[in-house]
Amino acid sequence: MSHVRTPAVAAPGRNIRPAHRGLWALTMVLFLLGGAALFAEPRFPPPDFESGHVLPETTTPPARAVWLEYLDIAVLAGGLIAATYFIYRKRSRTGLVALSIGSILYFGFWKKGCVCAIGSVQNVTLALFDSGYALPVGALAFFVLPLAFAVMWGRSFCAGICPHGALQDLVLLKPLKVPAWLEQGLGILPYIYLGAGVLFAATGSAFIICQYDPFIPIFRMNGRVAMVVAGIALLLLGVFVGRPYCRFLCPFGALLKIGSVVSKWRVRVTPDYCTQCRLCEASCPFGAMRLPSPGKAADAAAQAADRRRLLIAVVLLPVLIGAGAWLGWAFAGPASRMHPTVVVAEQLLRAQDQPPRTGVLTPEDRELDRVRQNPRQTLTEAMGIRRQFNIGTPIFGGWVGLVIAIKLLSLALHRRRTDYEPDRGDCFSCARCFEYCPNELVRRGVLPASAIPPMNPAPAPQVPAPAPFTVAASACGCAGKEGA
Amino acid sequence: MNPTDSKTNPGQVNRRQFLRDGGRATAVASLGGLLGMVLGRSQAEGYVWQIDPSKCVYCGNCATHCVLEQSAVKCVHAYAMCGYCQLCTGYFEPEPNALNTGAENCQCPTAAIQRTYVEDPYYEYTIDEDLCIGCAKCVDGCTRFGNGSLFLQIRHDRCVNCNECAISKVCAGDAFVRVPASQPYLLKTQH
Numbered sequence: 001m002s003h004v005r006t007p008a009v010a011a012p013g014r015n016i017r018p019a020h021r022g023l024w025a026l027t028m029v030l031f032l033l034g035g036a037a038l039f040a041e042p043r044f045p046p047p048d049f050e051s052g053h054v055l056p057e058t059t060t061p062p063a064r065a066v067w068l069e070y071l072d073i074a075v076l077a078g079g080l081i082a083a084t085y086f087i088y089r090k091r092s093r094t095g096l097v098a099l100s101i102g103s104i105l106y107f108g109f110w111k112k113g114c115v116c117a118i119g120s121v122q123n124v125t126l127a128l129f130d131s132g133y134a135l136p137v138g139a140l141a142f143f144v145l146p147l148a149f150a151v152m153w154g155r156s157f158c159a160g161i162c163p164h165g166a167l168q169d170l171v172l173l174k175p176l177k178v179p180a181w182l183e184q185g186l187g188i189l190p191y192i193y194l195g196a197g198v199l200f201a202a203t204g205s206a207f208i209i210c211q212y213d214p215f216i217p218i219f220r221m222n223g224r225v226a227m228v229v230a231g232i233a234l235l236l237l238g239v240f241v242g243r244p245y246c247r248f249l250c251p252f253g254a255l256l257k258i259g260s261v262v263s264k265w266r267v268r269v270t271p272d273y274c275t276q277c278r279l280c281e282a283s284c285p286f287g288a289m290r291l292p293s294p295g296k297a298a299d300a301a302a303q304a305a306d307r308r309r310l311l312i313a314v315v316l317l318p319v320l321i322g323a324g325a326w327l328g329w330a331f332a333g334p335a336s337r338m339h340p341t342v343v344v345a346e347q348l349l350r351a352q353d354q355p356p357r358t359g360v361l362t363p364e365d366r367e368l369d370r371v372r373q374n375p376r377q378t379l380t381e382a383m384g385i386r387r388q389f390n391i392g393t394p395i396f397g398g399w400v401g402l403v404i405a406i407k408l409l410s411l412a413l414h415r416r417r418t419d420y421e422p423d424r425g426d427c428f429s430c431a432r433c434f435e436y437c438p439n440e441l442v443r444r445g446v447l448p449a450s451a452i453p454p455m456n457p458a459p460a461p462q463v464p465a466p467a468p469f470t471v472a473a474s475a476c477g478c479a480g481k482e483g484a
Numbered sequence: 485m486n487p488t489d490s491k492t493n494p495g496q497v498n499r500r501q502f503l504r505d506g507g508r509a510t511a512v513a514s515l516g517g518l519l520g521m522v523l524g525r526s527q528a529e530g531y532v533w534q535i536d537p538s539k540c541v542y543c544g545n546c547a548t549h550c551v552l553e554q555s556a557v558k559c560v561h562a563y564a565m566c567g568y569c570q571l572c573t574g575y576f577e578p579e580p581n582a583l584n585t586g587a588e589n590c591q592c593p594t595a596a597i598q599r600t601y602v603e604d605p606y607y608e609y610t611i612d613e614d615l616c617i618g619c620a621k622c623v624d625g626c627t628r629f630g631n632g633s634l635f636l637q638i639r640h641d642r643c644v645n646c647n648e649c650a651i652s653k654v655c656a657g658d659a660f661v662r663v664p665a666s667q668p669y670l671l672k673t674q675h
Contacts, residue, residue, distance in 0.1 A: 053608075061641035135522055207647055363654070364656070367543070370656060
């Protein structure tokens, strides 16, 4: 440390007038003496033992070996391939359950849930914004591989590789249907959470997605009381509500959802043939099953109401984005206090005129003492972070406005469907509905062909009247990306 | 009745199919672009968290802010730096009643420092890591009044190597750094 301080003191010394030079020299000597006492000589020289006592070694238990990181990546890739195979080829729920258990054991309890794909969003963001951050290859692979699979085959990762999803999927015993208004309303939370996670990671403030992860404490069987309680509560809720974290919070799920909406292949109840028997209608515990729909409202009055809603949503789009950006700008100050440097800089300004605390020092006092040695550096850093937030929070606010506007747009649109099919975005590829489809069971040879009436590829019967409250759910298109 | 768009009109691309293909191309391109941007900054060598003992201000946050119920930060002892003092300022309270192992005389709240007699007048101090909570009371005493041979380190047999270390965000000395996993300790060797 002395080699850092000395030049800083010596440099101004050269420009000092001769009258003050003596004083400077004295200060320097005292300073160096103080430094010497701290860092050069031990106060109590280590003894020479006459009894031949041997000094013990300071132990250094090694960190996790590097090759294990590649093992994680290999397990992830293998798991994704296996999950996709079970979903598309074997059509096997049993296989996915086995994968889920394996994933909970490996990525959950053995790896203790870290690094996970959900948190890797923040690592990638930080690597984009901070050139000094070395992104671990594992974090990058956990970010890219599930997304690459989502763009090709949908959410294979959610189906049985993500330990968070697998845990919630296995505790789901008595699924209840979430009312459509609640499902739609809570459905925008993941995008907002994603935006917040990216904002705080980009500014180097905090990894909030990791901090508030409810299941990591369960995998570690250790953690802050509040998060342990939250994790257990969410699991208890998950007994009745299918995958509450995945559907209403998971920020990586939001990304996977976008990817799987445009995926090359999609999961179907049966790749063969839908006879509209309606047996699969209630099979999905995650509200992802979409019913056949003519693509527009039933009568002229309802169609006019839809058009009106669409128009309002289009008009609201820029208004919501603008309002969000303005709100974000207004909250830039408070949001920047998520960064520890900003907090300590504010303490520094408040305590500017007070003498340093003595007696029993709290951690805050010690931190203040540290930054007092070089207040300008801390204040400059804090100002820089504030500036980043002045740009970042309006963008985040605009993003929230955009998410709400797109949700409104999607609610005003209808999508034409002739068959029962899982929603591209919402489907977790859990393979439950496969077991409900008699055509699918015959196709796989589980049931004899005689078990169902002969297939008749005649035009589809008229759309059956869906149950009342599922109308709104089926009316919502895939994240509003498809026109009616 | 499966209206796969390409199945119903073979060779013909309808609007929805076109939008989806375009969306997928965009998604793949942006994922690839992102990969290209961050790949240069990615490192095969793993990194782990560690405390730089020269920056540590022994504030006590390590004991309370680790995600583990008992912190992965422990006191370690650089024996070669130790003066083996009888009146150890890391071991004893500032004004102890007596120089014995009575709890009321000791700094350590969990009796994790064990004191053994070596030869007159020297005593050896060892840390029981199962008891140590990383509160740094002994580090404070040893660094301010002694040789500074006691210091805090993250023990990698306990640390779960969080994506972002929870203590690093509250560290009063800004002492948490990422170090290569092959060299995971920053041990003190001189005063």
